[in-house]
Amino acid sequence: MRGYLVLRVIAKLLIPFILVFGLYVQFHGDFGPGGGFQAGVIVAAAVIFHALIFGLPRTRRVVPEWVVETTVAAGLLLYIGVGIAGMLLGGTFLDYSILLHDPVHGQHRGILLVELGVGITVAGVMLMIFYMFAGRTRTPHSEK
Amino acid sequence: MTTTLINTVLLLMMAATAIGIVRSRNLFAVVILGSLYSFLMATIFLVLDAVDVSMTEAAVGAGISTVLLLSTLYLTRSEEAKPIHNPLLPLAVALVTGGLLMYGTLGLPEFGSPDSVIHQHVVPRYLQQGPIETGVPNVVTAILASYRGFDTLGEVTVVFTGGVGVIMLLRRRWRSDRKRSEK
Numbered sequence: 001m002r003g004y005l006v007l008r009v010i011a012k013l014l015i016p017f018i019l020v021f022g023l024y025v026q027f028h029g030d031f032g033p034g035g036g037f038q039a040g041v042i043v044a045a046a047v048i049f050h051a052l053i054f055g056l057p058r059t060r061r062v063v064p065e066w067v068v069e070t071t072v073a074a075g076l077l078l079y080i081g082v083g084i085a086g087m088l089l090g091g092t093f094l095d096y097s098i099l100l101h102d103p104v105h106g107q108h109r110g111i112l113l114v115e116l117g118v119g120i121t122v123a124g125v126m127l128m129i130f131y132m133f134a135g136r137t138r139t140p141h142s143e144k
Numbered sequence: 145m146t147t148t149l150i151n152t153v154l155l156l157m158m159a160a161t162a163i164g165i166v167r168s169r170n171l172f173a174v175v176i177l178g179s180l181y182s183f184l185m186a187t188i189f190l191v192l193d194a195v196d197v198s199m200t201e202a203a204v205g206a207g208i209s210t211v212l213l214l215s216t217l218y219l220t221r222s223e224e225a226k227p228i229h230n231p232l233l234p235l236a237v238a239l240v241t242g243g244l245l246m247y248g249t250l251g252l253p254e255f256g257s258p259d260s261v262i263h264q265h266v267v268p269r270y271l272q273q274g275p276i277e278t279g280v281p282n283v284v285t286a287i288l289a290s291y292r293g294f295d296t297l298g299e300v301t302v303v304f305t306g307g308v309g310v311i312m313l314l315r316r317r318w319r320s321d322r323k324r325s326e327k
Contacts, residue, residue: 030281030286035289041204042203072307105279118300126204130211134211
């Protein structure tokens with residue numbers, strides 16, 4: 001899409017705002033609508049938008065495949081880690097009340113971290129599926 | 145009254161889109177109409193005050209899955225093959241199933257009614273104690289992440305497993321390439 005100047009300018013303008021909106025949905029999810037899943041797909045959609053306008057090779061340079069692959073597992077590990085942290089501090093699995101001195105603050109902290117884990121994994125999986133689909137070509141020889 | 149009007153218009157547009165999808169043989173048009181269908185669905189969720197679901201539908205249904213379908217379409221032909229079977233039997237099955245589902249909705253409690261059975265069990269406790277116990281004003285988030293933390297963990301595991309499955313299926317070099325790299 002080298003020739004489409006308008007699309008490229010608009011994309012450059014829009015992508016930061018989409019990413020900020022994703023972060024807002026992620027971290028404001030305990031007050032307003034939204035949460036990890038929604039934030040994850042919004043962030044993934046922003047990167048996919050980048051790939052549609054600037055081409056997959058450039059997006060792969062911005063967000064390398066190994067990063068995406070890591071995030072697929074990192075989010076789930078963060079979620080399980082919060083659960084195990086509760087166990088190590090003397091509570092039960094996924095009991096957030098133990099995490100801080102005040103049970104209510106602990107709950108708040110736990111929910112924030114767990115939602116972050118959901119967001120990271122969802123964004124990673126969505127992007128990874130896109131990379132896998134978009135990376136395929138019709139003939140064996142045009143690949144790589 | 146206004147909500148009913150908006151919903152009726154949106155649902156009629158969705159029905160028109162669905163008929164368009166069924167009648168079209170051009171798969172590119174089908175994918176774009178499918179995206180339109182998802183956007184209309186997202187708008188209906190918005191009217192029903194389900195903003196979370198609406199965001200997910202707009203981003204996944206209209207955005208990401210459309211892109212995935214388009215990139216799949218690039219690998220295949222963009223014209224649908226003529227069906228070999230008579231469409232009467234599938235049509236009959238669809239009509240009977242749809243009729244049964246509509247009949248089933250007659251037995252459901254009124255939409256949004258606080259007296260319905262699912263709102264009697266633990267929901268009052270969540271609504272009263274949730275903000276106090278978790279300090280999170282959004283009860284949906286409190287239920288999903290805290291009270292139903294195990295369910296959400298399972299959900300994330302399902303997403304993770306799906307992603308790993310796609311990676312294992314699709315990240316496969318072509319056989320001639322692999323032979324070349326072995327040499």
